[in-house]
Amino acid sequence: MNERLVSIRNLKVHFFTYDGVVQALEDVSFDIDRKQIFGLVGETGCGKTVTSLTILRLLPENAKILNGQVAFKGEDLLSKSEKEMRRLRGGSISMIFQDPASSLNPVFTVEKQLLRVLKEHSSADPTEARRRVIQSMEEVGLPDPRRILRLYSHELSGGMQQRVMLAASLLSDPDLLIADEPTSAIDVTIQAQILKLLRQLKDGRGLSVLLITHNMGVVAETCDRVGVMYAGNMAEVGTMRDVLKKPHHPYVRALLEAIPKPTLLGKELPEIKGTVPSLLNPPPGCRYHPRCAYATEVCRRPDASPQPTALTNSHFVSCYHPQGD
């Protein structure tokens, strides 16, 4: 049953800073189904992390959600109370981060931190809680959990720290796991193990994962569906095969061409001219138009940023001149 778990519609988020208003997200929409790994891809600063934090409503004080809704299991998270949101966080939605070393509290042992999660979300007595913690640690492949429990985070390797984070997030059997660049801070050999682990959890537990990354290789290897973002816009959404094999959005196509492939050996690497626009005063209409070879007058109109148009029932692109066959 592939029914919808998360559906995000026309999300608009702005940040108010001394330097001016950063228009971080503009009209972002996409869905995540159960038992599915959805990859959210884009260059740094395109709004991937802001989107994830908006789902969990963990945005800093100077951010404001101006528009859009975030439906999770049919309920709109944006209208929930802080108390309800707190029960969700670490409950049915949990999150792991990029740099595991600094994401664990340095002055508490692993045991104290994991038991704390359970204490917040369940009324299990100490022995029951300890059992579930050890079980969860074993599930994420941590060797000799009892020894690790007594250690502090600085006494663990990067990979082990990330596994502890994973163990913590699985404690209360979440439906959705948000993973914000989980492997970028870890060396490559461990990276593959973590990604394999995510896939096992998806199949084993029916867990949905929102995987945020800037690495197309990780997407190809792990994700079922993909959404490519550019400067706060959702350029293209579709199955992994749709987007990677048959990209229609000019930016996505240029992005995929720029990835060094064996076939390009010896040739000059193609690149996208121009730079990522500053979000303090982004270009009107489609934000890619200044760098887009196919940009026309309509792309520049301020009030009409391109809406997602369906290429197939699962492949959408937000562009007035989609390319490809």
Place this chain on the structure above:
Amino acid sequence: MAEHRISFLLLRKNPVSLFGLIVITAFVLTAALAPWVAPYPEQGRGVPNLEAMFAPPSFTHLFGADSLGRDIMSRIIMGSRISLMISLVVVVLAIGIGMPLGALAGYMGGMTDEVVMRVTDLFLAFPSLLLAMAIAAALGPSLTNSMIALAISWWPWYTRLVRGQSVSLRERPFVEAARATGVRDRNIILRHILPNSLSPVIVQATVDIGTVILAAASLSFLGLGAQQPTPEWGLMVSSGRVYIFEQWWISGFPGLAIFAVALAFNLVGDGLREALDPKVRRSRRA
């Protein structure tokens, strides 16, 4: 220098530091124009006026008169010149000694760094005001000696500050580049290291001027600083202490002046520190 324009902007936005800025300007102006601003400059300097002995605050003497009938407001105004002079001399001396030492230690590293920093640690491992008191007492109580004492116990703060700066600056590419192109160490320190460690020094100096005024007043209160009849604020509070119950204004107003000026410098220093701290600039409230 866009950075300083922004910090000034931030300073203006933060109302509390703005208040500090206004008080400081008033203080500096009063000090500069003291003889012309003071209603009775002669009494400010110390000439007694026995008719007005212990006169309470009134229109002729806004802050009242002291035990020799001298107008306290004029004494405070003339005293502002002394307080400003003390704090500027001490801070400039402290920077003059501390900054080059710090830059040298930070940049050179190795033995010089070890020696300079151990001596600095020795001074800093020790309440600086206690050291100042001991030196002032040893040299003999006078205004100049208290300034020397304060400068001797203040320079280590700048050495440590600038050393930290220059250690981090040393690795920066533009310094590496300068060294690579054969620029002599001395010039690197003068033209690169020192100017770049200026902004934290400015913040520290702003706060320090307030603290030095407080410290100098404390020394005078204990009789180690200015001598009669100099209108030094600490001395005025101390000599008014005997009359605190009947004639509270003799100690009251000079103490208020010390408090206001020290508060102003601390507020502006705080505002500057916050303004120059990059993390703060981005996360203002919605």
Place this chain on the structure above:
Amino acid sequence: MSKSSTRTRYILGAAIIIIVLAAAGGYFYYASTVPPPLPPQPLLLKVVTSAEFTTWDPSAAYSTEVFYMVNFYEPLLYANLPGSAEPFRPALATSWDVSPDSTVWTFHLRSGVKFHDGEPFNAAAVKYSIERTTNLGLGAAYLWGLLDKIEVIDELTVRMTLKYSAPLTRIASAEAAAWIMSPKSAEKGKDWFEAGNEAGTGPWMLESYKPREEVVLTRFKDYWGGWEPGQFDKINIKIVTEDVVERQMLESGEVDIATRVPIESVSVLNQTSNLIVYAKPSFNNYVAFLNTKRPPLDNSLVRQAIAYAIPYEDIIKVAAQGYATQARGPVPKGLWPHQDSLFQYTYNIEKAKQLLVQAGFPNGGFKIVLTYAAENPSEERFAPLIKFELEKLGIETEIRGIPWVEQWALAKGDPANAQDMFLLLWWPSMNDGYDNLYGMFHSESTPFFNLAYWYNSNFDELIDGAYAITATDSAKANQMYFQAQSLLVEESPTIFLYDAMSLFPMTRAISGFDSNPYYPFTIFFYPLKMASTSTGLGQILPMYMIPVPASVYAMRQEELLRAF
């Protein structure tokens, strides 16, 4: 978070609450209930002073500790108030007779007197005490320089032979170096005394001593003078360094007697219903030595000009709030040989300017250094007055307030680089003005107290001669003293500022108080009585205090003199 840390947090919280409750409970318990009435309490006198012990040895005591010593120890005889019929009254000696040439003095001692350590008082004790003082040669021992030998005639008679004729009664009744101590205790040596012990015959014994905090005296039961009802049983003396604090303790009722209050508060204290400040004449006087060894002050015309430029009235008003009279020569009024008809400089800035013109300094144009003792609040108050008056003559004055030890050390150095003007508070250590004239103006090999460095042989012969014949031919002595002091005023090596009064603030409830200028910086507690027993010990004094009206007005001199 494991269970243990939350448990510790609860325990910590509970502990804090308990302590706060205990403190609050204690406060309310104390404030609400007056403790059960105790058995009839001893009559306690509460005193506050800044006097501390620099030494406990009666032979060496010469500084602030005399405040306590006069109550522990007794001399052979006491000097009466100036101008009273009999100059002296018996103490440990009942009577004394002197040979015609006043070189041999015989004292008949009082019988039945005991020391605090139980030993009997006798001639041997007198001989032992005086010889111990002269041998140690500390403090005021130099007074006994004229003693040739001392013999015990019998149990209660002692004879002293002098090297030359002199009024020995004045020395035997001096404030210091004339006390008689118990030989048995004194044998234990100086360290025994310095550990905080006394062995006198006086009306008060030491009960307890906390350095820098508190001295408690209690009655010496078998004191030869006996005790009357109403006299005190115990005296608690608090030591405090600040005069403003002494005043507040007096006002808040924490003490009955204070010794030093800020001069400006005297008028306010006099207005409070339960307090009074007695102003008694004293032999303390303020002088300003001029450095006669350093130009331009080596020129007597310049010195006279300065003498005319001194604002005597203003100084008295600022430094003594009127509780003083302008000095007439170095010997204060009431002390022999004070000269009523001696010339007295007055403030006359025009005459000062003329004198400077004559002296060759038409508009001054030179700088002088003035030093005063930082501990002396009066000098600190009037020093600026001198500075700004001399400024009118074009003389620039640098004021330096330094501790007495330093001020004196500087002055005793080489006059060439010593100070120009030296402010000094002087008081005689002997009941004879000769001590002032000799101490301050007699020629000296190395500077000691003649800090004008003014050496005049004619002046020396006049005063030494007069002193020798004081006992035999006082009229001639007085005439010689007049000549000597006129010479002083003419040459004006020193400016005579004012004779200060001693101030004794206390509650009106105390009766029997009197102060004798021959015994400065002391209070004899024996004659005191508490008129009404309202502030007896039994009742705890409420901690609040009646707020005194803040109005202050300048006191005219006549009104002040009426105050005591």
Place this chain on the structure above:
Amino acid sequence: MEGMSLRRREYFIRRIILTVLVLLGLTVLTFILAWIVPSDPAALYVGPRARPEEVAKARVLLGLDKPLYVQYFIYLRDIFQGDLGVSIRTKRPVLDDLRLNFPNSLELIIASLAIALIIGLPLGIVSAKRKDTIVDHISRVVTVAGVSIPAFWLGLLMQLLFMRVLGILPLGGRIDTIVGMMYPVKTITGLDLIDSLLTGNWPAFSSSLQHIILPALTLSAYSIGLIARMTRSTMLEVLGENYIRTAKAWGFSDRVITYTYALKNAIGPTLTVVGLTFAYLITGTFYVETIFYWPGIGSYSALALLSLDFPVIMGVTLVLGTAYVLINLFLDLLQAYLDPRVVLG
């Protein structure tokens, strides 16, 4: 806890050696100070009315004729034997005076530090949590005011207000004269408040309490400012860390995040601030004890400064300096012990 890991013990030893070096440096500093004193120590030692030959005798006795470095070693040997010289004013060994006055100052400093912590810590935490709100601005002005107010002036105002105008608190001193006489406090720890509490001597306890409130409040003003400011900046830093974001992502309640998760991280830097406040508490006693005539080391030293009683000035500088250095050493070691991360210096 399994034995200290080697690296941490190494850190402790290095830290202790450094402290010993600093203390030696301190003795050199005080020795130099004693040396540049203008007046001649021998003359001072013998007293004002001494004759020149007595001064010469004292000069030899004090070893002032020997070369400088020998004098320094004599000075060092004396210190180890507890001989800090004799006070010119009180004629008693400096160490005895200090030992006599020390408990009173200690009690005042502990009371002030307690007040500073009780007021400073929450102020810092609250203003960090509610950054840039009205609460933050007010508390910032209060803390900066605390740091800028001259302690001696504040003391006078306190006396004027509470003693003269309201008349509800005593002027100063340790305890009320009569209560002190009738209900003497049996010394156990030397701290009157605690001794009277332990012996259930209520009148003495409440009188001591009444007498300590004003001086402790005056002395704590600076520390309140310092602790509040430092706690605020430390908390701000900690609240910005990633593990706090993780805690939020795992749904921890605000109270847990602030008071357990974040606070334990802030303990370390706060301890160093407490060490720093001791510097101001120690020098602060000089004025506060003088104004409230509190018989502690502060008033004793202030008097010594006024009367240029050099043996005392040098002795006090040495003793208070050493106390300050040792307190900071203790706090550093405590911090290293508490913080598992600390492996290196």
